[in-house]
Each structure stands twice: as structure tokens, then as C-alpha cells.
């Protein structure tokens with residue numbers, strides 16, 4: 220089949236718009252008549268800086284990021300690297316706050332006394348809260364435990380406890396066991412593997428009227444750019460590019476500026492060593508990356524360029540920016556879920572209705588009491604119609620239709636029709 224025939228529902232890397240790839244392909248050969256491709260130009264060139272700055276500005280415009288309070292950085296860590304980066308940077312910020320308070324109290328005359336007091340504070344009060352609602356937040360929680368040790372990491376909610384050991388629901392916020400003054404409260408806005416999405420910002424984490432409130436970190440790898448988000452409720456939002464933003468290779472962090480110098484300076488390596496806390500690799504330190512406008516080391520400018528072109532296309536397509544895309548995403552998801560709901564004897568949607576993802580639609584297929592055979596034929600027949608990438612994640616099985624921004628309405632319609640035809644056949 221040719222590219223134009225296929226609708227690819229893979230979970231990531233996702234399909235990219237063909238016109239964006241055509242622009243990128245040309246840029247790879249010869250960027251703007253320079254005789255040199257974009258992947259060959261120096262990341263220190265003015266041209267590279269312009270690509271970064273334009274992508275940042277377009278992202279801010281599309282998502283309404285208040286740029287006076289938030290810095291956007293491009294990294295290469297992947298979502299997985301951000302599991303670690305969020306721990307290092309926000310533990311560092313927590314230590315910096317406690318350090319400042321202790322210096323206020325004790326003065327800076329007796330360094331050993333200050334370190335001893337700080338160490339005591341770390342041992343008694345340092346806590347990171349995790350809301351675990353699926354495979355990815357579970358991985359982030361496990362990484363925090365691995366880096367810091369279990370004594371510092373609080374499993375504030377575990378969705379499996381209310382759903383027979385499986386993911387598919389979000390525990391009521393009133394049951395979340397949040398710590399006092401946690402270094403961060405972490406959640407994953409859209410669980411790519413389990414098809415669970417937070418229907419809205421969790422109210423219990425909202426800032427109070429005076430602006431104080433929990434330090435909220437969200438993984439938005441698989442639903443960024445698909446819905447409006449209240450950016451100012453977060454201290455950190457991160458996402459890999461390879462679903463809704465662009466190609467694999469860049470990761471974005473949107474960080475509250477109050478976590479950067481001059482407000483917050485990360486503790487030094489010797490101090491962390493004395494406190495028994497891990498020392499972050501320099502490449503995961505947000506303040507270093509931010510100070511260098513994402514160019515502390517060699518960044519893939521080609522991948523930033525693709526992300527920038529995707530953002531430009533979104534801004535061209537939707538006058539009302541992310542709200543326009545959100546309406547389309549909801550329409551596409553409704554089409555697919557409605558087709559599934561019309562045949563409850565054949566299709567079993569995995570997550571609870573209240574938390575169904577608009578991006579990753581997870582379901583099982585049963586015919587004549589047989590799941591394996593039915594899913595095999597579902598995938599085979601779908602592929603014959605050029606509806607591809609529908610196999611569920613290897614850890615959970617089943618079918619997963621990833622309904623990212625690059626799937627056109629027509630693709631969702633075609634899939635919905637196939638879902639209906641397959642059930643009737």
C-alpha cells in the first residue's frame with residue numbers, strides 16, 4: 220500500500236502529517252538553500268536557535284502557556300528520562316527550600332550544624348507522592364523508588380486496588396493519601412497502555428486562592444496538544460514528541476520559572492552527597508538546559524524542526540488553537556467508542572466509562588466465546604483494509620486504537636465503520 224492508503228493507529232511513534240514530512244524531507248537535503256541539510260547544520264548556528272525559539276513560541280501560543288512564569292526546554296531524555304529528571308530536579312528544589320529555611324534559623328556560621336539539621340529534615344520529611352493509574356505512572360513511581368529508596372516515595376493512590384488488581388479506574392480523589400509539603404505530586408494525564416485519561420485537572424491538586432498548593436508534575440506524553448490544559452496549575456509538564464508533537468528524539472519540559480535561578484538554585488553535588496541523596500547527571504538538570512536555551516549539548520535540531528512544523532500546521536488549521544483540535548479529538552473518539560458500544564456482545568471496552576482516553580482506545584473482542592481468535596481476525600481484517608497498528612500493548616493484549624491528532628476524521632470514520640461491520644459479520 221502507499222502512504223496515502225493507510226490509517227496508522229500505532230501508539231507511538233505515531234503517524235506524522237504527510238505535508239510536514241515533505242517539508243522535513245526537503246530540509247534534510249537542503250535547508251533553505253544553504254546547500255546543507257538541517258541535520259548537518261551546527262546546533263550552535265543562528266538558524267538552529269531560530270528553530271528552537273519559533274517552536275517554543277508556537278507551542279506557547281497553541282497551548283496558552285504563560286511565558287512570564289514558564290520556561291520550555293527541549294531535551295533528549297524521552298519520557299523515561301523525565302521520570303528521573305522530575306525526581307532529581309524537584310527533590311533538589313525541595314532541599315533548596317529547606318536549606319534556605321535552616322540558614323535563616325541557624326545562620327551560616329556553623330556549616331556542620333546546618334548540614335546536620337538539613338539531613339534530619341530530609342530523613343523526617345522528604346516525600347514524593349505518586350498517583351498510579353496505569354503502566355506509565357507505575358514506571359515513574361518505580362523509578363523514584365529506585366533512585367531515592369522507598370522511604371521517600373509515597374504511593375498516594377493505586378488504581379489497581381479498586382479494580383480487581385487491574386488498571387482501568389481512577390480512585391476517588393478523597394482517598395488519595397497526599398503528604399504534607401511533598402516535593403512533588405506526580406500523575407500521568409493519559410495512560411497510553413491502559414487507555415485511562417484524567418477527565419479534567421484533579422481538583423484536589425488545584426492551587427489555593429493565595430497561589431500556594433501542591434507541586435504538581437504531569438506526564439502528558441500521549442495527550443499533549445489534544446486538549447486544553449490549565450498550565451498554571453502545574454510546576455512541571457513533560458512529554459516525548461513521538462505521539463502528538465513530532466518525531467522520536469526530543470522531549471519537552473514546561474517548567475515553572477520559580478524552580479530556576481535566581482529563585483531556586485539546585486543543591487551542589489557535595490551537599491547532596493552529605494545528605495545521602497542522588498546526584499543528577501548534568502544532562503537531566505533543568506536549570507542547566509534552561510540557561511543554555513536547550514543547547515547545553517548537541518540537540519537534534521531536525522526533530523525540533525519537525526515538532527515546529529507540526530505546531531505551525533495546527534496553528535494554521537485551528538483558528539481557536541488547541542480548543543479546535545480538542546473538538547475534533549472528541550468527535551473522533553466518540554465515533555469509535557459509539558461503534559464499540561453498539562455491540563456489547565462483541566466488544567468490551569477496557570477502562571471505566573468515566574476515565575476513557577480520547578487518545579488510546581483499548582478494547583477486547585470476543586466472538587463465540589473466543590477472545591484470541593476474534594482479536595486475531597479483527598487485526599487481520601483491519602490490516603486488509605489498511606487500518607494498521609491496532610494491536611494492544613504487549614503487557615495487556617487486546618486491541619488499542621491510538622487516535623492521535625494526525626488521524627484525520629476520515630480515518631476514525633473508517634475504523635468505526637469497520638468495527639460495526641466486523642461485529643455484524
Ligand code: PLP
Nearest residue numbers: 297298299355411438440441459
Ligand atoms: N509516558 C507515557 C505516557 C508514554 O506513553 C511513554 C511511551 O510510550 C513514556 C512515558 C515513555 O516514553 P519514552 O519511550 O520516550 O521514554
